[in-house]
Amino acid sequence: MTNEFTEDTLQSSRDRRRDAAPKGGGWKIFLRDLVIIFVAAILISFLIKTYLVRSFYIPSTSMVNTLQVDDRILVNQLEPRFFPISHGDVVVFTDPGGWLPPVSNVPDNWFVGAVDGVLAFVGLSAPDSSNHLIKRVIGLPGDTIECCNEFGQLVVNGIPLEEPYIVLPDAVTKVTPEDFSVTVPDDSIWVMGDNRYNSADSAAHRDDPTGGFVKIDSVVGRAFLISWPTERWGTLDNYPTTFQQVTQNDE
Structure with a gap:
């Protein structure tokens, strides 16, 4: 009798819950x-894009052969926010002042603009890539950079650099068109493109009000990965061997 009562009670309870559940x-x-x-997912993507990693595309040939036009890259925003910039890093930065011509970001139509805005919000698109530059860090605060020695090399703090990443025109051995000697201010870096004769970099802007220097505060982050196209997927090297002696001297 007890077992039958218990089973009847449980069945009635289940029936009441089922009947009470909204159809x-x-x-x-x-x-x-x-x-x-x-x-x-949207909020997590936004936080990652804001504080950790952003995507950019490459709009120019200034970093050939390291980066090709329309490559997509991922940028680590923890550097220089929490970690220092190193010699040889490939960095993305905002225009120091007059380095870029004015560009129009007006989309072809409202729908394209809306979609691009949503993708940019979560970090899957980079409509502001054309308002940023990407170069390789050659000089850190306090460094003296000179061009060029008798072999056409850059010299950083008295150390000539062997630069395997650069592209030069045929029969040219001098690593940048013009001679110069600069000392990097405490709050800045000196950057140069790997495609040295086709890069509006620090050397090309040394007579500007910026002096060719890029404020560390202008650096968005360090590019560390080519994410697209898939056949070019790979990490970006900062060539520590090239800057080994310079780094040792800094220490």
């Missing part, structure tokens, strides 16, 4: 959970 509640709960997951 059609299953798909509503599913949609609610789907919206929560979607919003959470």
Whole structure:
């Protein structure tokens, strides 16, 4: 009798819960959970894009052969925010002042602009890539950079650099067109493109009000990965061997 009563009671309880459940509640709960997951994914992507990693595309040939036009790269924004910039790093930075011509970011139509805005919000698009520059760090605060020695090499703090990453025109051995000697201010870096004769870099802007220097505060982050196209996927080297003696002297 006790077992029968217990089973009847449990069955009645299940029936009441089933009857009390709102009809059609299953798909509503599913949609609610789907919206929560979607919003959470958007927020996480936004936080990653804002504080950790951003995507940029390469609009010019100034970093050939390291980077090709329309390559997509990932940029680590923890450097220089939490970690110092190193010699040889490939960095993305905002225009120091007059390095870039004015550009129009007006989209072809409102729909394209809306989609690009959403993708940019989560870090999957980089509509402001044309407002940024990407170069290799040659000089850190306090460094003296000279061009060029008798072999056409850059000299940093008295150390000539063997630069395997640069591209020069045929029969040219001098690593940059013009001679110069500069000392980097405490709050800045000196940057140069790997495609030295086709790069509007620090050397090309040394007579500007900026002096060719890039404020460390202008650096968005260090490019560390080519993410697209897939056949060019790979990490970006900062060539520590090239700058080994310079770094040792700094220490």
